[in-house]
Amino acid sequence: MTATTHEDLHSPQLQQDSSVQHKPTSPWMWIALIVAMFAAALLWLRHSNQEDVAPAPVGERMLPAPEQAAVADAAAPAARQTAPATASRKAAPVVRNREARPLASNRMPTYPAAALRSGVQGSVIASLNVDTRGNVANAAIVSRSGERSRDLDRAVLNTVQNWKFQPAMHEGRAVASVVRVPVDFRTEQR
Template sequence: MSATHAHELNAAAQSGQPSSHSTSPVLWMALLLAILVGVLTLMWRHAERAPAVPASAETTPVVAAPTMDAPAAMRTPATASHGPRKPAAVGDRQARPLAGNPSPTYPPAALRAGVEGSVVASLQVDAQGKVTDASIVSHDGERSRDLDRAVLNTLGSWKFEPALRNGRAVATVVRVPVDFRTGR
């Protein structure tokens, strides 16, 4: 900026007359409004493309050890992390097992035989938090009817805080992994 131009700007500022380079407050407001509308539009479009929160959740693994101190393996469930998720709407949550639910016990025959592995159960949970159906969806390690039966018998009696969608209780599917390790 030349000294003459700076002098003209300084003189205009002191005299109270607008400079030829000053910007109207209305233009600044219009610019800020346009930026705000652009940001909100991008957020809205991103929310439309983001996948919906899945109807099933995986809870933290339950460990069925030969010596279970307490059936508290599921006190605080957490959903499994499978990458970035769309934030849940206010009032939405997955079904959560209640603290008093028992952990599956290691079947004595499977324990004696040294059978180990993980079993994942899929539980249909109704809007009242009751398990209406339970099935085994996968195994890791040795497959054992004893382990499957122990998981289904125990998890089938579990109670849940029901899932919420838009603040209303809804039926959902919950997957619960159970680990059987002998600790040798």
């Protein structure tokens, strides 16, 4: 074994070797490592919290009759009030697949006065093309039952053409869709 003297410690060869052994890690390496860990954690969270939602069916969907929609809208605030406080603190899940939903602020078609006076009754089904922003791009009557009345058809079309929707979602993106809206015109009281 050889002894190291004070002069040996300050020699260029020894200084060079010690700098190689104690070279600090680049800050960019640490940043890359942190970003990679963060991305892996996000992927894991996304896959572990993903809701299993059935894919949106291709074609058209039928909305509930206006009476059923009103009952469902009235029950929704009560359900929200009974939800525990901890649920409101959780992040909302990402909606991947969903059909178009009419906004609660949409007004329902009114019974035309002339048809009501004449006692004309019937059901009308309108088909609505809803764009990616939730606007009705096109509306048409696809089915009617009961007495044929242009007044009933016009009342439905004039109202639903101005409806707004939450657009249909597929794989987390808004997509155009077709929605069918049934409307019943009855003179008898329920």
